[in-house]
Amino acid sequence: MALIELRNLDKRFGTTHVVKSLNLDISDREFLVLLGPSGCGKTTTMRMVAGLEQPSSGEILFDGVRINDVPTQLRDVAMVFQNYGLYPHMNVFDNIAYPLKLQKYPMNERKELVDRAAARVGLQPFLTRMPRELSGGQRQRVALARAIVRNPVVFLMDEPLSNLDAKLRVTARAEIKNLSEELGVTTIYVTHDQVEAMTLAHRVAVMNDGVIQQLGRPEDIYNDPANAFVASFIGSPAMNLLPVQVIGDTVRYEEGPELSLRAPRQGRLTMGVRAEDMQLAEPGQGHLSASIYTFELLGDSTMVNLRLADRVFSIKAPKDLRLARGDSVHVRLPQDKLYWFDADSGERLRG
Incomplete structure (x- = not known):
């Protein structure tokens, strides 16, 4: 050997x-x-x-x-x-x-x-x-x-x-x-x-x-x-990467809503979250809302692909969930499952 x-x-x-x-x-x-x-x-x-x-x-x-x-x-x-x-x-x-x-x-x-x-x-x-x-x-x-x-x-x-x-x-x-x-x-x-x-x-x-x-x-x-x-590159589906702007205590996704989340620093960042870590929530209990772009039955789970502004991101949901294209859903982003990257270099930010 x-x-x-x-x-x-x-x-x-x-x-x-x-x-x-x-x-x-x-x-x-x-x-x-x-x-x-x-x-x-x-x-x-x-x-x-x-x-x-x-x-x-x-x-x-x-x-x-x-x-x-x-x-x-x-x-x-x-x-x-x-x-x-x-x-x-x-x-x-x-x-x-x-x-x-x-x-x-x-x-x-x-x-x-x-x-x-x-x-x-x-x-x-x-x-x-x-x-x-x-x-x-x-x-x-x-x-x-x-x-x-x-x-x-x-x-x-x-x-x-x-x-x-x-x-x-x-x-x-x-x-x-x-x-x-x-x-x-x-x-x-x-x-x-x-x-x-x-x-x-x-x-x-x-x-x-x-x-x-x-x-x-x-x-x-x-x-x-x-x-x-x-x-x-790692993960199926790949990690959701969303461009955000952090000003003070506010995290804003492009022209979308302000998110009540903690970021490691100010300025332009990329926020990452895996599909299995995102959660569908009741109205008023999520961080953001979006419309369903596609809905895929995988057998052991359901893949919900959402469109927010000009991006599509994915949520892995229970296998018995049934929704239709165009339905509006609310999404919770767990703070302890978020990843943060520099918007320019792509390097991981800790803290």
Whole structure:
């Protein structure tokens, strides 16, 4: 297994600065997720660890040894990509065995290792099939089996579930989580899906514009976001962010009502509140009123989307609530569940 250290890692493509002085330690056996929107630098970071991209500057170390100049095939990493990368002219057995063939394992050892890897992901009945005869979920499991067949020191996974439908994604997430815990291999997992990050990771590094915005356990990032970007990216739905003006003891939402709330300072701020923390209230007992924009039945709950001025924000309500588009409702904002951010920098304000 491996401790991975990234030191002042920088990557430029021409004049485009993709990764900016990134510093990150990934512990032995840790499952770390790089999370962020398209173009944030997460895949480029993973490709530099794999050796598929060369850093413009900085160092990559495995167990304290600098590997910048070590070829990909000698880094002992296994990769699973979005498109699976299966060889269409090979059956499942040969696809899984291919890394062993390259390393000249004897055939009897290859068979033993392939059978073991296939058993871990439930592929034993499909070893003689061709990739075209498999479902998307089965192809994804072939890619996983090929990655684990030789027990590498590092797993690198780049959006491996994005081609699967919603039901298969849930199953595949469980398989990946189970494999990571069973094998105990240091793993870097790249995704833009915060649900995958929250369910899989020991720690999450939220990236934007080539910079790590926050690094921590999923529950810490959810409950204690460092800035407005992290707050808006983590959560389903995302945190409601409302621009407010604070003058004296008054908090005012744009041209709307004055709110009887305490803010950490005066001036232009962004007030954040999660959908599950907002409450529908009786008339006269809420902080503000708004009309229903859409009403969504989710099964275990109801999502009420409200329009206030030119913004839409969400409240997670009980599953038996029934309202109609255009209905007016009153909303309570719990003081102890509010988040405050600087309106310009987005940085979190405490107090």
